[in-house]
Amino acid sequence: MTHHLTSPISEEAIRGLKVGDQVLISGVVFTGRDAVHKYLHEGGELPDGVNLEGGIIYHCGPVVLKDENGEWKVVAAGPTTSIREEPYQGGIMKQFGLRGVIGKGGMADKTLAACKDHGAVYLHAIGGAAQVLAECIVRVRDVYMLEEFGSPEAIWELEVHEFPAVVTMDSHGESLHKDVHAMSEEALADRR
């Protein structure tokens, strides 16, 4: 079943989602990847204008160009591998009130526990689908920390419309990644 999510998202809406649900996300999302997570984890402050309360962080380093009118234009924007943020994600989720993380490849126990405690979900986008996902980005609202971190690592404030993803970790302690890992391990043991 497909759910529509619009940010900012309530805890109630998040608690209604289960592993395997397909979602279409609309509203504002902020990109953040390796440099941003390390920075926030080490006590860095969010730049003025970035509010993550009820919001979504997108693990993504887009290709962005300036068009002839000086407006930013997203050329390609698929998810990056999320597991690298595992040491930081749970803490950041709670500290800044995130309700969702978009990425790929899934995350592990620490993040899963934070999703359950705080009321958040992990939303798996299709890795490599940079064009389909860029088409869902209506406009670039702003960019932060571009100078410090460079374009792929900066915080891009993006307005999205019906961005497709799958809930692979929910707020009830379930993880598709854990299930597939266990199942494939068993299948492999029979074929070694």
Next chain:
Amino acid sequence: MRGLRESLTELIRRTSAEIPDDVQRGILHGLEQEKEGTIAKSALEIIEKNIELARRKSQPLCQDTGSILFYVDCPVGLNQVEFEAEAREAVLAATKLGYLRQNSVDSITGKNDGTNLGPGSPNMHFHQHSTDEINVRLMLKGGGCENVGAQFSLPNTALKANRDLDGCRKVILEAVHQAQGKGCGPGILGVCIGGDRASGYEFSKREFLRKLDDRNPDPKLDELEQDILKTANELGIGPMGFGGKTTLLGVKIGAANRVPASYFVSISYMCWAFRRHGASLAQDGTISDWLY
């Protein structure tokens, strides 16, 4: 070679935006295998749509335009210094045009100067041969799939892997299991049995220059490739690790001699967004033919 820079820029554009036919056929086959109504099927449908969109818009298939790896087969006497200088200019131009992301970071300072140029970028591999042909191949290999590559030293006690092809089979399947969906599956494996730690990985990547649907001329390696492909697709990892039948699209295995003390198996993982193309160049550097 006045046309060289333009040809290399076009090679970068095509590699970034247009998936090779052999890979697209593999993805379509995977799409037919997955059950209607599953998230695996819907993932492959999005992938298929993405392939068409990237080609039509001439924009990067994936935003991680990856490590830039050139493989040049050239006659003796080709000026490699000049060729590399032109390749660097082509990379710079392709970055400005958005075919490549600003993707190259100074490992010590953390600075990204936005040029994609620096030590190791682009990465040039020249190979001289005795004919007049100039063939240049390009691979753009993203970081997500590069991170799930693995190198094993045999024997491996935990996996009960000895120094033989059965031992190789065990560690290769282990690498597939460890990768799960993190390398943007369905993936393609490039494997080298033997070599040293550096040449093993280097040779494993060269296997990606083979066409996806070719067969290994060595019957033993062919058998191993087919076995691993079939077995991996029975593990249920599926596209993106969502569960499903399509875990791998292909397996390519080569071998290099080793010293008696070492027995490495080096495994490179390529994502479904398998970006590699190649062109034959005329003497003036213009493209005379496409290789894939």
